[in-house]
Amino acid sequence: MPDSASLSITCAGLTKIHDNGVAAVDALDLRFEAGRTTALIGPSGCGKSTLLRLVAGLDRPTTGTVGIAGLPPVQQARRGVISMAFQDPSLLPWLTLRKNVALARKLARQPADPRLVDELIALVGLEGFQETRPAALSGGMRQRAAIARALATRPQVLLLDEPFGAVDELTRRQLARDLPPLWQPLGTTTLLVTHSVDEAVLLADRIVVLSPRPARVVADLPVPLPHPRLPQLTETPAFRRIAARALQALAQGVGDNPALAAQ
Numbered sequence: 001m002p003d004s005a006s007l008s009i010t011c012a013g014l015t016k017i018h019d020n021g022v023a024a025v026d027a028l029d030l031r032f033e034a035g036r037t038t039a040l041i042g043p044s045g046c047g048k049s050t051l052l053r054l055v056a057g058l059d060r061p062t063t064g065t066v067g068i069a070g071l072p073p074v075q076q077a078r079r080g081v082i083s084m085a086f087q088d089p090s091l092l093p094w095l096t097l098r099k100n101v102a103l104a105r106k107l108a109r110q111p112a113d114p115r116l117v118d119e120l121i122a123l124v125g126l127e128g129f130q131e132t133r134p135a136a137l138s139g140g141m142r143q144r145a146a147i148a149r150a151l152a153t154r155p156q157v158l159l160l161d162e163p164f165g166a167v168d169e170l171t172r173r174q175l176a177r178d179l180p181p182l183w184q185p186l187g188t189t190t191l192l193v194t195h196s197v198d199e200a201v202l203l204a205d206r207i208v209v210l211s212p213r214p215a216r217v218v219a220d221l222p223v224p225l226p227h228p229r230l231p232q233l234t235e236t237p238a239f240r241r242i243a244a245r246a247l248q249a250l251a252q253g254v255g256d257n258p259a260l261a262a263q
């Protein structure tokens with residue numbers, strides 16, 4: 001049972017033209033169901049991060065709206081229900097790993113929960129590094145720390161922007177297996193930006209494929225595979241079929257020959 005109400009996210013006519021005139025997101029109409037995980041994939045520079053920043057309330061739309069359970073993102077962010085983990089994790093250098101993760105709860109005005117903090121650190125494979133400062137962690141370890149920090153508030157909305165970019169392939173697959181069971185019982189609505197089609201299929205219930213800039217929806221694919229998704233699932237025909245469809249849609253979006261992309 002979810003221990004918090006799930007929140008859906010609705011983008012209506014969402015358009016973002018940056019101050020330099022670059023159109024990053026164009027009239028997107030998308031609804032992300034409460035409690036589901038959606039992977040956003042698309043070519044580099046197509047506007048994925050911009051979309052995530054709009055949903056987080058870090059950027060304002062040029063036109064159109066984002067609603068999280070009907071409220072503007074900024075308002076939901078103030079309630080502390082949104083968590084983010086970005087590719088470039090901004091851990092506080094003077095705090096230990098444990099304190100960095102614990103700080104998230106403090107900032108969200110939630111009571112301290114040392115057991116949860118240590119559980120999350122272990123889950124992302126950083127047991128033994130609780131007292132280590134960020135400078136002594138590798139890039140991939142810092143990214144995993146950022147994921148633990150994002151989960152420490154038990155968020156209702158979780159925004160992950162290429163959170164595994166610097167993590168090695170085996171660890172990525174372990175995280176893809178271990179993380180969803182952590183946020184699913186909370187009813188967390190998760191958006192994951194990734195460049196890896198396999199990661200999208202492993203983690204998500206749905207894959208939205210975006211076109212080159214400005215981002216438009218090219219394909220909207222369900223991922224009807226049961227959880228937990230063990231690493232060996234990537235070798236199964238069902239998995240490969242979904243991954244091939246996502247790749248094909250990506251290639252179609254950039255105007256490539258879909259027959260080639262599917263091979």
Ligand SMILES: Nc1ncnc2c1ncn2[C@@H]1O[C@H](COP(=O)(O)OP(=O)(O)OP(=O)(O)O)[C@@H](O)[C@H]1O
Nearest residue numbers: 018019020022024043044045046047048049050051
């Ligand atoms: N603050 C900004 N000001 C001006 N232009 C921006 C800003 N942020 C992003 N852009 C531009 O908007 C476009 C989309 O960028 P965005 O970072 O959203 O793409 P992305 O799909 O996340 O890229 P990648 O996959 O390479 O991380 C790019 O052309 C980028 O240069």
